[in-house]
Amino acid sequence: MASRADSGEPDSIIRAPGGKMPIRVITAAAIFDGHDAAIGIFRRILQSQGCEVIHLGHDRGADEVARAAIQEDAHAVAITSYQGGAVEMFTHTKDILQKNGFEHVFLFGGGGGTILPKEIDHLKEQGISKIYSPDDGRDLGLVGMVRDAMTSASATDLLAESRFDQITGQVDADNHAAVSLLLTMAENSPPDQFSDKLSQARSREVEAECPVVGITGTGGAGKSSLMDEVMLRIRRDNPDARVALLATDPTRKKTGGALLGDRIRMNSLS
Known part of the structure; x- marks a missing residue:
């Protein structure tokens, strides 16, 4: 008889420090x-x-x-x-x-x-x-x-205060390391703590809005390929434009595991 470990089902879920954030x-x-x-x-x-x-x-x-x-x-x-x-x-x-x-x-x-x-x-x-x-x-x-x-x-604590203390002023969109820190904070930190850090990091006023386009569809519909083609044309025809491309995928209810495969199709970003 196969054990749970042999079958791939976890006996216990290993989490990052604090026990909440998935690895x-x-x-x-x-x-x-x-x-x-x-x-x-x-x-x-x-x-x-x-x-x-x-x-x-x-x-x-x-x-x-x-x-x-x-x-x-x-x-x-x-x-x-x-x-x-x-x-x-x-x-x-x-x-x-x-x-x-x-x-x-x-x-x-x-x-x-x-x-x-x-x-x-x-x-x-x-x-x-x-x-x-x-x-x-x-x-x-x-x-x-x-x-x-x-x-x-799991010994790595992505929510350690020392990491976020590095953000002391405005964060430019080209600073991918700082942007990724803010995204981690947005998802996992208390709202008031993130709000305070975001106010320090803003590089332009809140009122300076930008267009937001959402793309959704069933698995395999071609969302990633479509986004890649759009990005190829933006980079070719308007190379000075800055576009934030955020991709998400569902989390498994039982284990909390998730798979993001969109980067495989993102040849425009390589």
Whole structure:
């Protein structure tokens, strides 16, 4: 008889500090890597275990992955690399995160036998949080590896006051790190606390309104592709325009897990 862990159903939901905020994870297969089966499996397990997953798909460069982690204010990044360039992929991603003040992001992944033991040791020395080996897979199982990573990632407190103390003045739209902090605060902080911080961060008056367009539809209707085509034309015909593109997906009632796949279609933003 399969246990709940074997079947992918969580015995307990691992949450970030405070016990309320789901763990937010970026998932991707490395650049020049068309092997998307492994990251697809881990993406589904992460979601089933209560994570908010932002899936980028395969063939994604370090800059794309790190930028997504910054814009989404993620707790963790999961990368699979089976193309032989794991050392470069993980270290470059780590470097970009550090340069942008996101060294707290838990960076983990694996690549089966294509990542040698000496490379795993080297990546650990370079500050990569965790590279799972085939031995880890045998000892922990798929769900065990996911929950091990979630436990480590849950130590990151995205709602720590020290993070929001960095916002001391007006926030420009190009400051993706600060904008992502404000979005995290808007979703998870007390309304009065967010309101105070937002008043400090405003770069223009409340009365200076802008058009807001909402796009909705059933799954697979083509919303992401439509938005990508619109953004391609805006960037081509009006490159000085600033557009805030917010994408949301439903949360599972039972586990709190969610999957955001819109970034896969957003070629205009890469």
